[in-house]
Amino acid sequence: MSIHSSILLFVGLAPLHLMGCAGSAKPGDTADTDTDTDTDTDTDTDTDTDTDTDTDAVLAPDFVDDLTESGGCSDFTVWARNASDTVVLVVYGEGAAHAAHQAGEEVETNGTIEPDADGWVVQSVQVWQGEYVSQSLCTDTIDESPIIDRTWVGSGGSFNMTAVPTGEEAGGEQPTDVVLVLQEVGLADSDGLSSSVVMNDVTIEASIGWHAGG
Secondary structure: OEEEEEEEEOOOOOOOOOOOOOOOOOOOOOOOOOOOOOOOEEEEEEEEOOOOOOHHHOOOOOHHHHOOEEEEEOOOEEEEEOOOOOEEEEEEEEOHHHHHHHHOOOEEEEEEOOOOOOOOEEEEEEEEEEEOOOOOOOOOOOOOOOEEEEEEEEEOOEEEEEEEEOOOOEOOEOOEEEEEEEEOEEEEEOOOOEEEEEEOOEEEEEEEOOOOOO
16 A cells, blocks of 8 residues: 655745835835745655565365366366366375276265275365466376465365266276265365365366376
8 A cells, every 4th residue: 555645835925015116215214024934845755565465375265166167087086176277176086987887887986085095985185276276187288387386185074976987998098977076175284274164065077087198
């Protein structure tokens, strides 16, 4: 904020009274004293206080509403980002595409988020903040190098996931469409700062089962 104050004070000229003709004075005339006091006080006070608070470092309670673009790969990584690619929600797990192709039809599972779990599971939920944050996900072509300013790690919570095979298995790929719903996932950053945001009923739709970068 810039505050600029300028105060200009003038004390004007006292009026001059002429006695007699210009250049002469009559005997007995009283001398006319002209006092010219011109005080010009210019006080310029410029106070510029710039307080930069990094509000982007704190997740808005409704940040998930802005995650309008999604994708996925392998078996499995799924993600959802905002349009400006400054926030991305990333979910890592395994077994969804495999389970769908084993069954040959739509399958569904529920579970808790556990880093060391096996089978068809969700192992990790993260939120990245910065610039170009999703550029390294599911690709080997990076247009802009990601700048990750803060990583939030999910804690607790559960998930529901459906998976539908969408093509034949070939070359180690198992094309599958999935719908993942996260419930009651808390967040804390790598510095131990806890967020008041709890992700609930967060849905991500994506295609997985293909090789990252393919």
